[in-house]
Amino acid sequence: MKLIDTLHRWTGGLIGLLLALLGLSGALLVHKNAWTLAPHAGDPRVEDVRQLAEVTQRLMADPAMRPQSITYASDDFGLLKLLFDNGRGAYADQQGAVVMRWSSQWERPELWLFDFHHHLFSGETGDWVIGIAALCGLFFVLTGFILWWRTRRTFEWRLWPARMSRPAIVRHHRDLGIIVAPLLLLSLVTGAVLVFRPMAALLFGPGAPAQIDKALAPPPPRNAGLAGRLDWAGMIMTAKARFPDAEVRSLSLPRKKGGLVTLRMRRPQEWLPNGRTTLWFAADSGMLVAARDASTLPTAVKGYNLLYPLHAAKVGGLPFRLLMTLSGLALTLLGSLTVWTFWFRRPARPARPRQIAIRT
Template sequence: MKLIDTLHRWTGGLIGLLLALLGLTGALLVHKNAWTLAPHAGDPRVEDVRQLAQVTQRIMADPTARPLSISYASDDFGLLKLLFEGGGGAYADQRGAVVTRWGSQWERPELWLFDFHHHLFSGEAGDWAIGIAGLCGLFFVVTGLILWWRTRRTFEWRLWPARMSRPAIVRHHRDLGVIVAPLLLLSLVTGAVQVFRPMAALLFGPGAPAQIEKALAPPPPPRDAKLAAQLDWAGMVMAAKARFPDAELRSLTLPRKNSGLITIRMRRPQEWLPNGRTTLWFAADSGALVAARDAAALPMAVQGYNLLYPLHTAKVGGLAFKLVMTLSGLAMTLLGTLTVWTFWFRRSAMAVRKPPVRPAMT
């Protein structure tokens, strides 16, 4: 038990601040669409596919000003998001008129907060660091429950320590950790499995990682096709809607890594994932439909994996679940911050405190 306590304290002291920051940014990002400020952000989503096709054609027509991707408006955010080479981007209304532009993500708090929470501003290396932090968080929850069991008779329901002394903070830390343990497990498991996909085997069975890898990959082989200067972008949108009439148009992306394929993602009614996994691929040189994948026909393990992101980001369950995941993030922030403070600073302050002077014996 002493070894578990030592590992719990030292790991928390070393990585608690990172978990606190991830919890805080996660809580903010749950409500991102509500606090992102831009004209027409509150417009209702346009469902007329002909209008969306015409807008797409206008945006993509000029090769010199063509974005790398378009993210279409959703039910809670009424703007198109355009991303360009070099990190720039723009928001446009659903008629295609640009309402605001940015030259880098640092000009938009919703963008750099997202980058920090998902990548630590470090791309793939940041993904690994966040995944490791998530695994450490799981270790904290499990070992914290073990350590709390010894002191369960002193449990008190407190949102804040009774005093800012180290014993009071440690007691509050253990009791609050027990209260929010289910929420922390949900946040940490759904986040860690998305980073370390092999962990999906723990949730969905031994063959799940291979199934997920195959299901989310573009159709083979890569096409030796360069993006044409002029394409029937509206025709692609109409073809996608004709193939999946009940699906909502979510994004259009230019070819990546010389795949030679333009990607359109759609969201069918039964999908929880905000951008859906119903996907169509079009040839970059001709605009012809190459392949289509229906999310409803994916293996059950893959469909289960696709539920992790909407659960992690509270994209399902309405305001009630948003508040639940907000509480999870804020609790992680409080637990991580107080852990670091008591481990590195409060302990030091107590160590240097001089002992009281006793009167001399006569």
Template sequence: MKLIDLLHRWTGGIVGLLLAMLGLTGALLVHKDAWVMLPHAHDALVQDTTHLAMVTQRVMADSAVQPQALTYASQSFGLLRAAYGDGGGAYLDQNGAIVAQWQSQWERPEIWLFDLHHHLFSGDAGETVIGIVALCGLFFVISGVLLWWRTRKTFAFRLMPARMNRPAIVRHHRDLGIVIAPLLLLSLVTGAVLVFRPMAALLLGPGAPATIDASLKAPPPREAQLADTLNWAAMIRTARARFPDAELRSISLPRKDNGLITLRMRSPEEWLPNGRTTLWFAADTGALVAARDAATLPSSVKGYNLLYPLHAAKVGGLPFRIVMTLSGLALAMLGTLAVWTFWFKKPKAARAQVRRVDI
């Protein structure tokens, strides 16, 4: 138990601030659709096929300002988002008119906050670090429960430490941690599995990672360049004819020269915000190449697709968003106070002893 205590304190002192940052940014991002205050941001969702086909043709057909990807409005956010290859972007109303533009992510707080939370502004390398920090957080929760068990008879729930001295902060850390532990486990497990897909085997069975990779794999690349003129409206109509009940979520240009335009839809039974119902079109002709129905995916893949909606509180409405906000704020407090007490808030007796030695 002493070794667990030592590892818990030292690891917390080292990565506590990163966990605090993840908790705070996560709590803010849970409510992102509500605090992005722009005209038409809270307009009612329009999913009429003819209207969507017209807007998509208008936005995507202009090669001079063609976005790399276009994300459609949703039930909680009434604007379309265009993303350009140079890092710029724009919000558009549901008629395709530009509401706001930016040349860099630093001009939009919701975008750089998302990048910080998911990638530490460092792309794939930062995402890997985030996954490692999430694993450290899991160790804290498990070891913290073991350490709390020894002192369970002194449990007293407080939102804040009774006093800002080290013993009171440590007791508050221990007792608040045990209360919030189930929510922290939910946040940290889902976050870690989303970064390190092989960990899905722990939740969904030993064959799950391979099944997920195979099921979510795109069709083979095609030797096709993006045509200057394409019938984007026809792609929308084709998608709706194939999946009439699905909500249109995004359309994106070919990536890594794979010669495929990707269109994602969200079926009514899907929790994932952008869905896994996907169609691929040839970049040179606009012809349908392949389609994937999320309803036919294996159960392990469907289970994997539930992780992000749970992690980001995209289900359950406002009550679950509040619950996950509390989880994020508690993680921010626990991480910050852990670092402070470990590195700066030394016991008075220890400081006095240091002074006597110095004399």
């Protein structure tokens, strides 16, 4: 038990601040669409596919001004997000008129906050650090329950320590941790599996990671460059004809030498904000190459696709967003107070009794 307590304290002291920052940024991102300030952000989503097709054709027609991707308006955010190279981007209304531009993500708090929470501003390296932090968080929850069990008879409901003394903070830490443990487990497990896909085997069975990789892989790359003129409107209409009940969510240019334009859609039964129903079009001709219906994916893959909506509170409406906000804020409080008590409020060592030499 002493070893568990030591590992729990030292690991918390070393990584608690990172978990606190991830919890706070996550709590803010849950409500990102509500606090992102831009003209027409509150407009209702346009469902007319012909208007979407015309706007897409207009935005993508000029190769010199063509965005690398378009994310279409959703039910809670009424703007198109256009991303260009070198971090540039813009918001446009649903008629295609640009209402706001930026030359770097640092000009938009919703963008750099998202980058911090998902990548620590460090790309794949940041992903790994966040994944390790999530695993440490799971270790804290499990060992915290073991350590709390010994003192369960002193449990009290407190949102804040009774005093800012180390014993009071430690007691509050244990009691608050046990209250929010289910929410923390949800946040940490989903976050860890999203970073470390092999961990999906723990949730969906031993063969799940390979099954997920295979099911979500794009078609083989094509040796085709992006044509100067394509029937972008025709791609939207083709996709809508293929999946009439699906919502058009995003359009992306080929990555590197893939030779495929990717169009993602969201069917009614999907929880993912941008869906996994996907169509690929040849970059040189605009012809449909392949299509994937998310409703036909294997059960393990469907389960994996539920993780991000649960982690980011993209389902369940306001009540679930508030629960995940509580999870993030609790992680912030637990992590920050852990670091403070470990490094700055450590108990003073008792003074050794002075020895008096007796002369004989």
